[in-house]
Amino acid sequence: MSPLFSQEVPLSWYLLLSAVLFSLGVVGFLIKRNLITVFMSIELMLNGVNLSFVTFAHQWHAVKGQIFVFFVMMVAAAEAAVGLAIIIAVFRARATLAVDRIDRMKL
Amino acid sequence: MNPDLHLWLIPLLPFAGFLINGILGRRLPKWLVTSVALLAPLAAFGVVVSAYLSLSPLVPPVCVTTPCGPPGWVYIPLPYVETCPLPWINAGLLHIDFIFVLDQLSLVMLLVVTGVGFLIHVYSVGYMGDDKGYARSYLNLFLFFMTVLVLAGNALVMFIGWEGVGLASYLLIGFWFQKKSAADAGKKAFIVNRIGDFGFLIGMFLLVANFGTLTFSEIGAKLAENPGWQGGVLTIIALCLMLGAAGKSAQLPLYIWLPDAMEGPTPVSALIHAATMVTAGVYMVARTHVLFDHSPFALSVVALVGAATAIFAATIALVQNDIKRVLAYSTISQLGYMFLGCGVAAYSAAIFHLMTHAFFKALLFLAAGSVIHAIGGEQDLRKMGGLRKKLPVTFAVTTVGVLAIAGIFPFAGFFSKDAILYAAFLQGTNGKILWFVGLLTALLTAFYMFRLWYLTFMGESRGENVHAHESPWSMRGPLVILAALSVCGGWIGMKHFGNFLAPSVGVLPTEAGSTRLELILSVVAVAVALEGWMIADKFYRRKVTKPAQYMAALPGTYNLLANKYFVDEFYGAVVVKPLLAISKFFLEWVVDIGLLGGAAWLLGGIATFAGAILQRWQSGNLRSYAAWLAAGAAAVLLFMFVSFPTIHHMFICATSGCVLYKGGH
Numbered sequence: 001m002s003p004l005f006s007q008e009v010p011l012s013w014y015l016l017l018s019a020v021l022f023s024l025g026v027v028g029f030l031i032k033r034n035l036i037t038v039f040m041s042i043e044l045m046l047n048g049v050n051l052s053f054v055t056f057a058h059q060w061h062a063v064k065g066q067i068f069v070f071f072v073m074m075v076a077a078a079e080a081a082v083g084l085a086i087i088i089a090v091f092r093a094r095a096t097l098a099v100d101r102i103d104r105m106k107l
Numbered sequence: 108m109n110p111d112l113h114l115w116l117i118p119l120l121p122f123a124g125f126l127i128n129g130i131l132g133r134r135l136p137k138w139l140v141t142s143v144a145l146l147a148p149l150a151a152f153g154v155v156v157s158a159y160l161s162l163s164p165l166v167p168p169v170c171v172t173t174p175c176g177p178p179g180w181v182y183i184p185l186p187y188v189e190t191c192p193l194p195w196i197n198a199g200l201l202h203i204d205f206i207f208v209l210d211q212l213s214l215v216m217l218l219v220v221t222g223v224g225f226l227i228h229v230y231s232v233g234y235m236g237d238d239k240g241y242a243r244s245y246l247n248l249f250l251f252f253m254t255v256l257v258l259a260g261n262a263l264v265m266f267i268g269w270e271g272v273g274l275a276s277y278l279l280i281g282f283w284f285q286k287k288s289a290a291d292a293g294k295k296a297f298i299v300n301r302i303g304d305f306g307f308l309i310g311m312f313l314l315v316a317n318f319g320t321l322t323f324s325e326i327g328a329k330l331a332e333n334p335g336w337q338g339g340v341l342t343i344i345a346l347c348l349m350l351g352a353a354g355k356s357a358q359l360p361l362y363i364w365l366p367d368a369m370e371g372p373t374p375v376s377a378l379i380h381a382a383t384m385v386t387a388g389v390y391m392v393a394r395t396h397v398l399f400d401h402s403p404f405a406l407s408v409v410a411l412v413g414a415a416t417a418i419f420a421a422t423i424a425l426v427q428n429d430i431k432r433v434l435a436y437s438t439i440s441q442l443g444y445m446f447l448g449c450g451v452a453a454y455s456a457a458i459f460h461l462m463t464h465a466f467f468k469a470l471l472f473l474a475a476g477s478v479i480h481a482i483g484g485e486q487d488l489r490k491m492g493g494l495r496k497k498l499p500v501t502f503a504v505t506t507v508g509v510l511a512i513a514g515i516f517p518f519a520g521f522f523s524k525d526a527i528l529y530a531a532f533l534q535g536t537n538g539k540i541l542w543f544v545g546l547l548t549a550l551l552t553a554f555y556m557f558r559l560w561y562l563t564f565m566g567e568s569r570g571e572n573v574h575a576h577e578s579p580w581s582m583r584g585p586l587v588i589l590a591a592l593s594v595c596g597g598w599i600g601m602k603h604f605g606n607f608l609a610p611s612v613g614v615l616p617t618e619a620g621s622t623r624l625e626l627i628l629s630v631v632a633v634a635v636a637l638e639g640w641m642i643a644d645k646f647y648r649r650k651v652t653k654p655a656q657y658m659a660a661l662p663g664t665y666n667l668l669a670n671k672y673f674v675d676e677f678y679g680a681v682v683v684k685p686l687l688a689i690s691k692f693f694l695e696w697v698v699d700i701g702l703l704g705g706a707a708w709l710l711g712g713i714a715t716f717a718g719a720i721l722q723r724w725q726s727g728n729l730r731s732y733a734a735w736l737a738a739g740a741a742a743v744l745l746f747m748f749v750s751f752p753t754i755h756h757m758f759i760c761a762t763s764g765c766v767l768y769k770g771g772h
Contacts, residue, residue, distance in 0.1 A: 026737050029730075029733055030730055030733055030734055030737065031730075099729045099730065100728065100729075100730070102729075103727045103728065103729065
């Protein structure tokens with residue numbers, strides 16, 4: 001190993017990155033109007049969490065965190081498939097994707 | 108004969124009759140309903156008689172242990188106790204079983220209740236033929252509760268019967284509930300009886316507190332162990348029980364419900380409000396006599412109340428014009444006699460009078476019912492008259508009944524009334540006063556009963572009774588049997604009867620009486636009764652003008668009596684009106700508007716107020732919900748950070764790379 005890589009990246013950096021990603025997701029979720037952007041913000045939050053899972057798993061030498069990440073990714077993939085389908089259906093029905101307008105269950 | 112008497116059958120048979128007729132009565136054919144209603148009391152009577160036959164009450168006590176009489180015949184010694192095998196009430200130290208006891212006292216009562224009860228059932232088939240079957244099923248229900256009351260071996264079982272007969276009485280007084288006066292009379296009877304029941308209940312609580320048991324025999328045994336225990340709490344218990352008895356047996360000051368109870372059908376008046384239920388109070392006093400024996404004060408209260416009621420009710424009966432009301436007041440008056448008998452500790456004399464009274468008063472009521480039936484529901488004596496030709500059987504049996512209640516020798520009433528008066532006379536100076544009051548009451552009784560007799564049957568017809576007709580045989584049969592009993596019922600003689608009852612109610616220690624004294628008193632009593640007859644004869648035999656003259660001469664007295672001393676009005680003004688006003692105020696303002704309305708307004712107000720605030724949350728804006736969610740998550744995070752230092756520590760450790768859980772996984 002070269003000395004450049006001999007020193008590990010400190011744990012707090014990963015966690016900080018994870019927190020930044022999560023917060024970006026939260027902020028995007030809160031301030032964006034476009035449904036697709038909101039959806040992407042949710043993915044961002046999930047991945048922020050994933051990062052911290054992996055970090056801790058590495059730190060504790062425990063495999064549980066990694067498994068959690070796989071679960072989250074699988075659920076996120078399924079969610080993306082269903083969510084995008086719903087978004088398309090909503091767009092077809094309402095001709096808009098602004099979340100403020102989509103506040104009725106009924107048409 | 109089986110030594111098991113199956114006492115439980117006695118109440119259960121009428122109850123089965125009640126259930127069958129009460130539930131299925133409408134769907135069954137009429138003859139079936141009738142036969143069920145009649146068979147139930149008849150079968151109960153049969154059980155009582157068979158129990159009586161398998162006992163040896165009339166033979167010397169030697170026979171109790173060594174069977175004698177017909178071979179194969181097992182005699183059962185009294186008192187015979189039958190306990191329900193299942194435990195009933197077990198609360199701490201208090202154990203109460205469901206006990207039936209057959210002794211001489213309950214045997215006499217049972218014979219009267221089921222025997223007279225059956226006769227009245229037969230009568231009611233004729234009398235109430237057109238009405239729905241309910242009356243007869245209620246009559247069966249009444250018999251069920253009455254026999255439970257009589258057979259009770261402890262005060263609680265008795266209380267069940269006690270309340271039950273009150274219920275049956277309420278249902279039957281208000282039988283024609285479409286009539287407001289009948290419904291009101293039912294309510295009045297029920298409420299006034301509650302006052303008495305309150306006394307009974309308090310008495311029972313005191314019994315439990317002081318004796319730890321409600322079983323009559325155990326109470327008697329405990330008192331026998333401490334013969335010196337007199338007065339004190341025993342007086343209070345006895346007076347509480349006395350209040351209960353006064354309510355049920357229509358004594359002063361709780362008698363007011365009985366005259367109104369005449370709104371019920373006449374067989375009901377005969378069965379419940381003359382022959383059986385109203386005597387329950389007397390029976391209860393006799394049953395708990397050991398308590399009264401240990402409290403001279405309570406005994407004298409009983410005697411005083413009895414004597415006062417006897418003369419009080421008799422004076423009211425003098426001027427009543429409704430035939431059933433005259434009989435009702437005479438019932439109250441006769442019950443007063445029985446209380447007087449109890450009060451001078453002559454319980455067997457009181458029970459003797461109870462028995463003969465059941466015969467002749469049931470007879471008089473049923474005869475009155477026959478008259479009322481014959482002339483189309485008219486009850487006013489002033490509109491009767493001259494019915495002796497048209498209703499010969501009714502006339503004959505009424506004559507027997509009147510002679511019996513007036514105490515003319517040799518009819519039943521003479522013996523029993525005489526026994527009570529004689530016992531009172533032997534009780535010292537106060538006893539002589541009670542005796543005199545009783546004698547005066549006898550005079551009044553003879554007068555008003557013969558007044559009723561003359562006004563109904565003698566003279567000319569004063570109403571439109573052309574179509575008067577004699578009743579069917581189902582009504583005449585019981586009348587004739589009861590008339591026979593009213594003649595012969597007293598011939599057992601007080602001495603024999605007293606000896607028979609002695610094991611149950613004890614023998615009173617009195618001043619030595621003598622046959623001569625008894626004879627003199629009897630002659631005086633009969634003379635007084637005849638005097639009452641003479642006066643009634645003068646007043647009412649031919650033209651009824653004399654009463655009017657007296658009415659004109661003494662308008663105040665007449666008014667007082669005709670309005671029953673204004674007792675109802677007095678109670679109305681002093682008790683009922685204030686109570687109504689208070690409860691109306693309390694229910695309307697405190698409970699309805701204050702509590703219920705207040706609670707409703709409060710709940711509604713809270714919901715409205717909270718809703719007004721919380722609705723702002725529900726903006727319908729997705730991002731505002733998300734913002735709240737994020738804020739909530741942040742708040743939870745912050746809270747954990749602040750309040751759980753370990754997590755804080757863990758976080759710092761995690762970020763700085765230290766290893767927290769060494770022995771972990």
